[in-house]
Amino acid sequence: MSSHRFAGEVAIVGIGATEFSKASGRSELRLATEAVKAAIADAGITPDQVGGMVTYSSETNPDVDIARALGIGDLTFFSRIHYGGGAACATVQQAALAVDAGVADYVVCYRAFNERSGNRFGAGVQGRAPIANAEMAHLGSYMPVGLLTPASWVAMAAQRYMHVTGTTSADLANIAIADRKHAATNPKAWFYEQPITLEDHQASRWIVEPLRLLDCCQETDGAQAIVVTSLERARDLPNAPAVIRAAAQGSGKGQDMMTSYYRDDLCGLPEMAVVGEQLWGTSGLGPADMDAAILYDHFSPYVLYQLEELGFCGKGEAKDFIKDGRIEHGGALPLNLHGGQLGEAYLHGMNGIAEGVRQVRGTAVNQVEGLDRIVVTAGTGVPTSGLVLSSDA
Amino acid sequence: MDTRIDHSVALAALVGQVSGEPAMGPHLVNEAMIVHWVEAMGDANPVYVDDAGAREVGLEGIIAPPTMLQAWVMVGLRATLERESARASGSAKSGEESANDTMMRLLDEEGFTSVVATNCEQDYDRPLVLGEQVAVQLTIEAISDVKTTGLGTGRFATTRYDFYVIPPSTERSGSAIAAEVASAERIGTMRFRILKFAPAPRSAPKPPRPLPSVTQDNAFFWEGLKDGELRIQRCTSCGTLRHTPLPGCGECQSLDWDWIVSAGAGEIYSHVTVHYPQVPSFDYPLPIGLIELDEGTRIVANLDMNPDDVKIGMRVQASIVAFDDELSLPVFAPVTA
Structure with a gap:
């Protein structure tokens, strides 16, 4: 049973974001600066109080540039986390570890990109001759074959999962329908006021069979930042703290980056089970205690995998679990109440953490009445991370 | 317009x-040009070269x-x-x-x-x-x-x-x-x-396929394909096969390895059909399979078949295809019973 020392002793106290768009019209560094500035203001602190910064290894904006741009002073902790969207909740975990260890009092986590108007991840890995190193040797082995994109990497696992569990494309639609329903009532969402039906989903074109366009997340320009500090300090700040009950990273047996195709089966995400064991073990809570969930949804099938790995339902049962509105606002386990990455924005998971904070504060547009506890996950198919947040009660 | x-x-x-x-x-x-013509055409009819032969069929001489x-x-x-x-x-x-x-x-x-x-x-x-x-x-x-x-x-x-x-x-x-x-x-x-x-405007020549990232750990695999062999790494200590290549064996921690040459027979474990985005090096829709080889490892490879006909569990056999001087890959096709 995991029991992380920092759990319950640290909190998220500030969130800030830019608008989410398809063409921001400004630099990625400008987006990052705007979001960090907004998060610091939301936390009710001043830039000189920030002592640590954490981001993704795929981030293009150096922490020191943002620090200079905002008058952030001495930094005593700075860290970057690998594996794309798998880093999302891990930024908060690292911030929590630093705060709990006394290395920094206030740590800002951030992610910013022009992922639609600039470098599009969905365009895939292209170019004739990749660099010769171990990281490229792995993904590079799929490039000559034409398996170049995140959608294609996920689709290969999903086809097997659907074959084994009897999950259909129409079953996957329930994820997209719920996300878009929630986005439809979220003015910050790109797909505000644009819900979809099962027919819309089934009529959307194939991207990589068995994935349709509406199974795939958006591509987004934008930025999101989050401020972490101790619960003790949080209690003196203006916003109600979102207490970090647990924060964990996980990598599993047979782990690869996006293409763990050589495991005993392709119907699980063992790395998310590693995260889940730590989240439940540390928090003393379980799936049944969650009032809502923010599950990383770059591609719809892996939401089903996560429900199973985190214990919300049994193996192979997710296709039935997600039916009949259970995952929609008002259902037993509302998912991705901001609209998720299919509906609100693809911010590499960081916007999902912000939604978790808003739900705990009670300020979300699709607020779950009386919400006390929420689980948030990071990118799947890669070494990943997760959080359990709750109110300070 | x-x-x-x-x-x-x-x-x-x-x-x-x-x-x-x-x-x-x-x-x-004239006779000389006629002779050259019938030689070139392979026409043995005597009426073109033999006066007597021509007269025999009622002509007044060579025509x-x-x-x-x-x-x-x-x-x-x-x-x-x-x-x-x-x-x-x-x-x-x-x-x-x-x-x-x-x-x-x-x-x-x-x-x-x-x-x-x-x-x-x-x-x-x-x-x-x-x-x-x-x-x-x-x-x-x-x-x-x-x-x-x-x-x-x-x-x-x-x-x-x-x-x-x-x-x-x-x-x-x-x-x-x-x-x-x-x-x-x-x-x-x-x-x-x-x-x-x-x-018609000549369509731009199809650019070559992307190349793999070749390191000292995986060079044997890519060089094997150029030699027409589908090589699978084998731990020489415990005999476990592994793909994609790694310098050590997760089962017994040995760093010693060699390879076997796969017969290229197996079955489709999973598959996709890529529609978008379309990269000029490939033809779409592009079927790609995850093949479980009979030797016991899996490999991602192109499928030489109609995407709609691909089914999990289908028996397939590899051929090694040279796409250009620098790249050879296994391509799997269904085994006809």
């Missing part, structure tokens, strides 16, 4: 026009093969090239431009600069015999509307060749030949149809 030059009216005016003065063949009908009709008026390669280059460079004097030359120039101006012969029909009125002098007169018989064909857009043009026998002579002007032809015996005709066309 199409902004190309349109000479439809001028071309229509050429139809029915006689093209230039008639031309006389450079040689009389020329009927299909040689045009051969008797051909001026040879050098003269043809000189005439073509004069036309192409515009140095042919306007007064010397025949209706056929005009037609070709107008079609060039329309952008139909390429040419291909599409049909040739010949009709024979009587056989030619040794010693006869052949002359030819060209008439433009038809020019089509602009058509779009598999080769490109252009016009079909049909020229009729009327062949005559005139009295043998060594020196005669065009007008003198014309006078002879006017009262001569026609011995055959030929309709020669060409397509003058603008070649």
Whole structure:
């Protein structure tokens, strides 16, 4: 049973974001600066109080540039986390570890990109001759074959999962329908006021069979930042703290980056089970205690995998679990109440953490009445991370 | 909109026009040219080469093969090239431009600069015999509307060749030949149809496929494929196979390894069909399989089959395909029972 020392002793106290768009019209560094500035203001602190910064290894904006741009002073902790969207909740975990260890009092986590108007991840890995190193040797082995994109990497696992569990494309639609329903009532969402039906989903074109366009997340320009500090300090700040009950990273047996195709089966995400064991073990809570969930949804099938790995339902049962509105606002386990990455924005998971904070504060547009506890996950198919947040009660 | 030059009216005016003065063949009908022709054609009919054989079937001696009709008026390669280059460079004097030359120039101006012969029909009125002098007169018989064909857009043009026998002579002007032809015996005709066309823009050559990232750990795999072998790494300590290559064995922690050569037989464990995005190196929709090899490892590879026919559990067999000098890959196709 995991029991992380920092759990319950640290909190998220500030969130800030830019608008989410398809063409921001400004630099990625400008987006990052705007979001960090907004998060610091939301936390009710001043830039000189920030002592640590954490981001993704795929981030293009150096922490020191943002620090200079905002008058952030001495930094005593700075860290970057690998594996794309798998880093999302891990930024908060690292911030929590630093705060709990006394290395920094206030740590800002951030992610910013022009992922639609600039470098599009969905365009895939292209170019004739990749660099010769171990990281490229792995993904590079799929490039000559034409398996170049995140959608294609996920689709290969999903086809097997659907074959084994009897999950259909129409079953996957329930994820997209719920996300878009929630986005439809979220003015910050790109797909505000644009819900979809099962027919819309089934009529959307194939991207990589068995994935349709509406199974795939958006591509987004934008930025999101989050401020972490101790619960003790949080209690003196203006916003109600979102207490970090647990924060964990996980990598599993047979782990690869996006293409763990050589495991005993392709119907699980063992790395998310590693995260889940730590989240439940540390928090003393379980799936049944969650009032809502923010599950990383770059591609719809892996939401089903996560429900199973985190214990919300049994193996192979997710296709039935997600039916009949259970995952929609008002259902037993509302998912991705901001609209998720299919509906609100693809911010590499960081916007999902912000939604978790808003739900705990009670300020979300699709607020779950009386919400006390929420689980948030990071990118799947890669070494990943997760959080359990709750109110300070 | 199409902004190309349109000479439809001028071309229509050429139809029915006689093209230039008639031309006389450079040689009389002769045995030597006939012999070369039948040798080249592999035609053993004695009536073309053996006087007695010809008389045996009721002829009055050797006749020329009927299909040689045009051969008797051909001026040879050098003269043809000189005439073509004069036309192409515009140095042919306007007064010397025949209706056929005009037609070709107008079609060039329309952008139909390429040419291909599409049909040739010949009709024979009587056989030619040794010693006869052949002359030819060209008439433009038809020019089509602009058509779009598999080769490109252009016009079909049909020229009729009327062949005559005139009295043998060594020196005669065009007008003198014309006078002879006017009262001569026609011995055959030929309709020669060409397509003058603008070649369809050549599609950009498909760029080569991306190359793998080759390191000291995985070079054996990629080099094996270039040698036509599908190699699977094997732990020499515990015998466990592993793919993709790694320097150590997760089962027994040995760093010692070699490889086996897979027979390339297996079954489809999972698969996808890629539709978007479309990278120019590949053809879409692109089926890709995760193959469970009989030896016990899996491998991602292209599938040589209709994407709609791919099924999990299907038996497949690899062939090693060289895509270019730098890249060979296993490609799997269904095993037919």
